[in-house]
Amino acid sequence: MYDPLVHPFPDHHQPDPDSYWLKVGNEVPADDGPLAGDLSVDVAIIGGGYTGLSAALALARDHGIKATVLEARSSAWGCSGRNGSFARISGGRVPWSSLVKTYGPDTARAYFHELRQGLDTVRDLIATGGIACDKQPDGVYKVATFGTHANALRREEKLYNDILGYPARYVDAGGLHGVHEGPESHGALYLPDGFSLNPLELARGLHRMARSHGARIHINSPVTGWMREGNTHRLVTPTGIVRAKRVIVATNGYTSSRLHTRLAARVLPVHSQIIVTAPMSHAQVEASLPSGKCMFDTRELLFYYRRLPDNRMLFGGRSAISGNDAAAPRHRQYLYSAMTRKFPALAGIAVEHWWGGWVAVTRNSLPFCYQVPGMGEVFTAGGYAGSGVSFSIHLGTKIALMAAGRPFETGAAFLTREPERYPFASFIRLGQWMAYRWLHAKDAREARRAG
Ligand SMILES: Cc1cc2nc3c(=O)[nH]c(=O)nc-3n(C[C@H](O)[C@H](O)[C@H](O)COP(=O)(O)OP(=O)(O)OC[C@H]3O[C@@H](n4cnc5c(N)ncnc54)[C@H](O)[C@@H]3O)c2cc1C
Missing domain, CATH: 3.50.50.60 (FAD/NAD(P)-binding domain)
Incomplete structure (x- = not known):
C-alpha cells in the first residue's frame, strides 16, 4: 500500500x-x-x-x-x-479547552467562526452545484464511552455555550435511548450542526x-x-x-x-481505517444505532460511526501505523471488536468493506x-x-x-x-507507536475505573 x-x-x-x-x-x-x-x-x-x-x-x-x-x-x-463522511464544524484535533488556553478566547472564537464558515461553504456548494451526495439531516453526538467522561462533556457544553457562543447541549444517558444504545452510552454532547453524506x-x-x-x-x-x-x-x-x-x-x-x-x-501521515457491515436487521438497528446521525466517542483513540441509509454500520478508528502493516487482518479485527463491544447486538454480523487512508497531522x-x-x-x-x-x-x-x-x-x-x-x-513512527500504546493504556485504565 x-x-x-x-x-x-x-x-x-x-x-x-x-x-x-x-x-x-x-x-x-x-x-x-x-x-x-x-x-x-x-x-x-x-x-x-x-x-x-x-x-x-x-x-x-x-x-x-x-x-x-x-x-x-x-x-x-x-x-x-x-x-x-462526517461534515462537521471541525478541523485539526485540539480540544477547545486547550485552544482557549493556548491562544485565548478571541482567537478560539475566530477559529470556531472559520470552521463554521467551512460547513456553510459545503452546504452552499452542495446547494448551488446541485451535488447529489445523499446529504443527511444535521446533528452530531459526541458520546461518553465511560460514565467518568460525562462530566467532561458537561464542561465542554459550558465552554461551547459561554465562550464560543454555540448552542451545544448535553444529553444524559436516558436521553440517548432511541438514539444510541448499548453499554457505552453514558450521555453525550449534542452539536446541532454537522451532517453525513456520500464523500x-x-x-x-x-x-x-x-x-x-x-x-x-x-x-x-x-x-x-x-x-x-x-x-x-x-x-x-x-x-x-x-x-x-x-x-x-x-x-x-x-x-x-x-x-x-x-x-x-x-x-x-496517520492511517485511519473503516469497516462497513452487511445491512443490519431491524432488531439490530433498534439495539445499536436507531439514529442516523454522526457519532464519535470519547476514547483517547476515538471511534467514529454512523448508520448508513441502507442500515449498514460504518465504523472507523486508528490502529495501523505503516502502509506495510495496514492490510494486516488484526486491524480489521480491532475495529470489529470495538464495534461489537459498543453494540453487542452486532456480534457475528458480516463485514463487507474494509479500507483505510492517510490523514495529515501537524x-x-x-x-x-x-x-x-x-x-x-x-x-x-x-x-x-x-x-x-x-x-x-x-x-x-x-x-x-x-x-x-x-x-x-x-x-x-x-x-x-x-x-x-x-x-x-x-523515528517518527516509533514515536507514534509509543503514543498509541500510551493512549490505549489510558483507555484501558478508564475502562477498569468504570468497572
Ligand atoms: C478513513 C478516513 C476517514 C475520515 N473521516 C473523516 C470524517 O468523517 N470527517 C472529516 O471531516 N474528515 C474525515 N477524514 C479526513 C478527510 O477525508 C480529509 O481531511 C480530506 O479529505 C482532505 O482532503 P485533501 O484534498 O486535503 O487531501 P486528499 O483527499 O488526501 O487528496 C490528496 C491527493 O493528492 C494526491 N497526490 C499525492 N501525491 C501526489 C503527487 N506527487 N502528484 C499528484 N498528486 C498527488 C493523492 O493521490 C490524493 O488524491 C477521514 C480520512 C480518512 C482516511
Missing part, C-alpha cells in the same frame, strides 16, 4: 480502496486524462482531493484563473473519496463544477520531479511537464517526503493555509487531522484566494503559519 514516508508518489499500481463509497457511487465524471506533453500554465495544483478541487473551482469561478490539477491517480483517490460524490461534484468553470483535471499524472527555472516551477510527470508561475500543493496526508524538501516532515494538530517561505509563489493547505471534509473545502477556497494575489484575512492567525517540522523524522 502507498506509504507517504516510503514511496515517492502514489503510482498507477496503487489499487483503489475496497470502499463502500465506490460501490454505491454514481457515474465517474469526465476528466482531462493523463497530462500529455508540455504545458505552460498560470496555476498548477498538485493533488485532486477536496482541497485541490475546491481551489480549482474557486480560482476559475471567483478569480477567472483556469488552473490545471495534477492528480496522481484519480480525483478523490486520497482521503476525499474514502473518508467517514466521494461530494468530491465528484466539486470535480464537475471545477471543470465546468474551465479548470483542467489530469488524472494518472503524479508529480515525480520539481525544479525551479527562475520564477517558474517545472513539474515533471511520467507523461508530460507543466511549467507554472504559481503552484498550490494539495497533497495533504498523501504528501511523499520526496515531493519537495521544504515540505517534508511538516505533516505526519505537530500542533492544527490545519494550515500559507504561502511557503523561500519557494516563490507556492501555496499549501492541509493538516486537518482526520477532520477535513468541510474545512479542506473551505481552505481550498482560501488558498485559491492567496494564489490569486489576495490575502486570507482570519482572526485565527495560526492557520497561516508554516507548521513546524517533526524532528527526528526517521
Whole structure:
C-alpha cells in the first residue's frame, strides 16, 4: 500500500480502496486524462482531493484563473473519496479547552467562526452545484464511552455555550435511548450542526463544477520531479511537464517526503481505517444505532460511526501505523471488536468493506493555509487531522484566494503559519507507536475505573 514516508508518489499500481463509497457511487465524471506533453500554465495544483478541487473551482469561478490539477491517480483517490463522511464544524484535533488556553478566547472564537464558515461553504456548494451526495439531516453526538467522561462533556457544553457562543447541549444517558444504545452510552454532547453524506460524490461534484468553470483535471499524472527555472516551477510527470508561475500543493496526508524538501516532515501521515457491515436487521438497528446521525466517542483513540441509509454500520478508528502493516487482518479485527463491544447486538454480523487512508497531522494538530517561505509563489493547505471534509473545502477556497494575489484575512492567525517540522523524522513512527500504546493504556485504565 502507498506509504507517504516510503514511496515517492502514489503510482498507477496503487489499487483503489475496497470502499463502500465506490460501490454505491454514481457515474465517474469526465476528466482531462493523463497530462500529455508540455504545458505552460498560470496555476498548477498538485493533488485532486477536496482541497485541490475546491481551489480549482474557486480560482476559475471567483478569480477567472483556469488552473490545471495534477492528480496522481484519480480525483478523490486520497482521503476525499474514502473518508467517514462526517461534515462537521471541525478541523485539526485540539480540544477547545486547550485552544482557549493556548491562544485565548478571541482567537478560539475566530477559529470556531472559520470552521463554521467551512460547513456553510459545503452546504452552499452542495446547494448551488446541485451535488447529489445523499446529504443527511444535521446533528452530531459526541458520546461518553465511560460514565467518568460525562462530566467532561458537561464542561465542554459550558465552554461551547459561554465562550464560543454555540448552542451545544448535553444529553444524559436516558436521553440517548432511541438514539444510541448499548453499554457505552453514558450521555453525550449534542452539536446541532454537522451532517453525513456520500464523500466521494461530494468530491465528484466539486470535480464537475471545477471543470465546468474551465479548470483542467489530469488524472494518472503524479508529480515525480520539481525544479525551479527562475520564477517558474517545472513539474515533471511520467507523461508530460507543466511549467507554472504559481503552484498550490494539495497533497495533504498523501504528501511523499520526496515531493519537495521544504515540505517534508511538516505533516505526519496517520492511517485511519473503516469497516462497513452487511445491512443490519431491524432488531439490530433498534439495539445499536436507531439514529442516523454522526457519532464519535470519547476514547483517547476515538471511534467514529454512523448508520448508513441502507442500515449498514460504518465504523472507523486508528490502529495501523505503516502502509506495510495496514492490510494486516488484526486491524480489521480491532475495529470489529470495538464495534461489537459498543453494540453487542452486532456480534457475528458480516463485514463487507474494509479500507483505510492517510490523514495529515501537524505537530500542533492544527490545519494550515500559507504561502511557503523561500519557494516563490507556492501555496499549501492541509493538516486537518482526520477532520477535513468541510474545512479542506473551505481552505481550498482560501488558498485559491492567496494564489490569486489576495490575502486570507482570519482572526485565527495560526492557520497561516508554516507548521513546524517533526524532528527526528526517521523515528517518527516509533514515536507514534509509543503514543498509541500510551493512549490505549489510558483507555484501558478508564475502562477498569468504570468497572
Ligand atoms: C478513513 C478516513 C476517514 C475520515 N473521516 C473523516 C470524517 O468523517 N470527517 C472529516 O471531516 N474528515 C474525515 N477524514 C479526513 C478527510 O477525508 C480529509 O481531511 C480530506 O479529505 C482532505 O482532503 P485533501 O484534498 O486535503 O487531501 P486528499 O483527499 O488526501 O487528496 C490528496 C491527493 O493528492 C494526491 N497526490 C499525492 N501525491 C501526489 C503527487 N506527487 N502528484 C499528484 N498528486 C498527488 C493523492 O493521490 C490524493 O488524491 C477521514 C480520512 C480518512 C482516511
